[in-house]
Structures are given as C-alpha cells and as structure tokens.
Amino acid sequence: MSVAMTGNLSLLSASPGYLKTMVSIQVERPSIAYTWSSARNTAIPALSVWSSSMERWTLCRRPDASRKTCCRCSCSSDFSAIELQADVIGASSAELQGAEASFDVGSNGILVEDYEELLQNKAEKIREQLNGTCIFLIGMMGSGKTTVGRVLSKSLGYYFFDSDELVEQAAGGTSVAQIFEESDEEGFRKAETEVLRQLSALGRLVVATGGGAVIEPHNWGYLRHGIVVWLNVPLDALAKRVTAVGTESRPLLPPDAAQHQAFAHLSKLLEQRGAAYGHADATVSIQVLAEELGIVDYSEITPTMIALQVLEEIDRLLIEKECKMPKVHY
Ligand SMILES: Nc1ncnc2c1ncn2[C@@H]1O[C@H](COP(=O)(O)OP(=O)(O)O)[C@@H](O)[C@H]1O
Numbered sequence: 001m002s003v004a005m006t007g008n009l010s011l012l013s014a015s016p017g018y019l020k021t022m023v024s025i026q027v028e029r030p031s032i033a034y035t036w037s038s039a040r041n042t043a044i045p046a047l048s049v050w051s052s053s054m055e056r057w058t059l060c061r062r063p064d065a066s067r068k069t070c071c072r073c074s075c076s077s078d079f080s081a082i083e084l085q086a087d088v089i090g091a092s093s094a095e096l097q098g099a100e101a102s103f104d105v106g107s108n109g110i111l112v113e114d115y116e117e118l119l120q121n122k123a124e125k126i127r128e129q130l131n132g133t134c135i136f137l138i139g140m141m142g143s144g145k146t147t148v149g150r151v152l153s154k155s156l157g158y159y160f161f162d163s164d165e166l167v168e169q170a171a172g173g174t175s176v177a178q179i180f181e182e183s184d185e186e187g188f189r190k191a192e193t194e195v196l197r198q199l200s201a202l203g204r205l206v207v208a209t210g211g212g213a214v215i216e217p218h219n220w221g222y223l224r225h226g227i228v229v230w231l232n233v234p235l236d237a238l239a240k241r242v243t244a245v246g247t248e249s250r251p252l253l254p255p256d257a258a259q260h261q262a263f264a265h266l267s268k269l270l271e272q273r274g275a276a277y278g279h280a281d282a283t284v285s286i287q288v289l290a291e292e293l294g295i296v297d298y299s300e301i302t303p304t305m306i307a308l309q310v311l312e313e314i315d316r317l318l319i320e321k322e323c324k325m326p327k328v329h330y
C-alpha cells in the first residue's frame with residue numbers, strides 16, 4: 001500500500017509562527033512519515049511536529065532547524081485519524097505563507113529516500129565546519145560501528161577504517177580470533193593501540209573502533225584527536241545481532257553462543273565498560289531514537305537513520321563548542 005497526500009497548512013497565528021493542519025489517514029501499518037517545507041526557502045529556526053493519536057500528543061521528532069524535516073509517528077490501531085500540528089518558532093507570518101506539508105504513508109512507513117536526502121543535507125551543512133576532523137565510533141560489539149561508519153563516511157566524503165581490520169592486516173592477515181588465541185587479549189590490545197595511534201595522526205576519517213578500545217586509558221589520547229561518538233544499542237538487540245552472524249569471530253563470547261548466553265556475556269562487558277563509553281563527546285542511543293520516532297522494533301532503524309543521528313549530534317556539538325574545535329587543515 002502506498003498513499004500520498006498533500007495538504008495546505010493554514011496559518012493560525014503570526015508570532016511566533018504557528019501552523020496547524022488536520023489530516024485523516026487510513027493506515028494499515030501504524031506509522032506515517034511527515035515532510036514539511038517552507039514555500040519561500042526560509043530557514044526556520046525551530047520546528048517541532050506533534051501528532052495526536054487517540055488524544056495523546058507526542059513529539060515526533062526533535063526540533064530541527066533545517067528547511068525540510070521528516071518524522072515518523074505511530075498510532076495505536078490499524079485505522080486511525082491522526083492530527084498533526086507543526087509549531088514553527090521564529091518565522092514571520094509572511095515567511096510562512098504558502099508553506100506546504102505532505103504526508104506519505106508507505107508500505108513500511110519509512111521514506112528511505114527522505115532519510116538519505118536528510119543525511120546528505122546534514123553532511124553538506126557540517127562538512128566545512130568539521131574541517132577534516134575525524135569521527136571515532138565507539139560502542140559494544142555488534143552496535144553497528146562498521147555498518148553505520150561506512151554510511152557516514154560516504155555521506156561526508158571521508159575515508160573509512162575498521163580498526164579490527166587494520167589489526168588483522170598488521171598481523172599478516174591473522175584474524176582477530178586467532179590473534180586472541182596466539183597472543184592473548186593483551187597482544188591484541190597492544191596492536192589495537194598502535195593502529196589507533198597511527199590513525200589519530202590522519203584527517204578526514206570515520207573509524208569503527210573495536211568494542212574494547214575504550215578500556216585502555218591510553219587510547220583516549222588518540223581518540224580525542226577527533227570526535228568520539230558512542231552508538232548505544234540495547235543489549236537484547238546486540239545479542240540478537242551477534243548471534244545472527246555467529247559468535248565464532250568474537251573471541252570474548254563463547255563460540256556458537258545462544259542469544260541468552262550472548263546477552264549474559266555482553267551484559268558483564270557493558271558493566272565493566274559503561275562508564276568508559278560515557279566519556280564520548282556524543283551519544284546516539286537507539287532506544288531514545290526509537291522512542292522519538294515511534295518505532296517499537298529496533299531492526300526498523302536503518303544505518304542511514306543512525307548515521308543521520310550521529311551527524312545531528314555532531315552538529316549540536318559544533319554549535320555548542322565552535323570555538324573549541326581543533327583548527328587543523330587537511
Ligand atoms: N541498524 C542496524 N539494524 C540491524 N542490523 C544492524 C544494524 N547495524 C548493524 N547491523 C548488523 O549487526 C551486525 C554487527 O554490525 P557491525 O557494523 O559489524 O557492528 P560493530 O562494528 O559495532 O561490531 C552486522 O551483522 C550488521 O549487519
């Protein structure tokens with residue numbers, strides 16, 4: 001099923017700009033996507049979109065200063081009327097005249113193209129300000145550092161490196177699991193530190209670090225050459241992912257582990273590492289993102305959506321810490 005509707009928003013008050021529209025949509029899947037654009041190409045300082053589903057108003061997405069925004073909201077039954085309200089703050093009534101909203105209900109409720117477009121727009125917006133500063137992704141094994149890192153690097157025109165892969169290359173093609181066997185964890189950690197040391201001297205990189213890189217205090221000296229972002233994924237989702245591909249390649253988990261076994265091991269590791277992950281410059285929490293987007297099943301949150309969230313967090317950091325950013329030219 002795919003239904004697309006376009007509705008004109010009516011301007012109800014002038015200052016601050018306040019837009020309200022009502023749309024009744026029949027949805028087979030409980031989700032809708034909402035796109036808003038300003039007719040006059042006006043940069044909107046803040047926009048929040050609210051949805052009502054059976055009297056309950058929820059913020060669909062955090063306010064976004066971009067000209068176009070996209071959000072998802074969910075409703076509780078298969079056939080619902082949803083009221084959408086956009087609060088636009090800081091724009092004059094003249095700027096808001098002719099603003100348009102469109103509502104799309106796709107078969108899976110996600111407008112993949114929209115997230116890709118939003119990712120590209122965000123990457124373009126912050127590329128210059130980033131000035132070649134590297135991005136280091138940290139997080140538990142299976143949190144998507146490699147998968148999200150590739151998407152992120154492509155959007156920014158950065159190089160991508162997976163530190164595990166570089167450790168393997170430095171060991172002449174020996175796998176991480178074999179290195180753990182032959183040189184124990186200490187040998188692996190030394191090689192990992194050396195890889196991070198070398199990467200920290202470069203620019204324009206997105207680096208997927210190994211899940212345990214954060215436990216070596218020394219490594220933070222290298223990570224701090226760039227922006228460190230923690231991909232915080234709930235343990236049950238992690239256990240599901242790592243057991244789906246098999247745990248043989250992950251030496252800190254028992255081989256051929258069942259989901260509940262992987263969960264128990266990951267839970268212990270997180271207890272030891274949680275505080276270290278918390279030292280990141282920014283965090284992208286899949287749980288928070290899911291709540292904001294009204295998504296129940298984490299597997300519906302695509303790497304592109306997560307990469308966009310990473311850039312949004314970095315954008316926030318750049319705005320907050322503009323003066324403190326490393327001024328390195330590459
Ligand atoms: N957003 C996502 N949704 C569902 N599966 C994902 C997502 N991101 C990664 N995965 C899957 O989880 C597994 C681990 O991802 P990976 O990127 O290798 O994590 P890491 O580098 O943090 O260990 C892979 O099989 C990958 O396909």
Ligand SMILES: O=C(O)C1=C[C@@H](OP(=O)(O)O)[C@@H](O)[C@H](O)C1
Pocket residue numbers: 139140141142145164176209210211212213249250251252
């Ligand atoms: O959590 C850890 O200590 C490890 C995570 C792995 O990397 P990924 O996080 O990329 O799976 C790899 O470095 C090694 O198996 C140790």
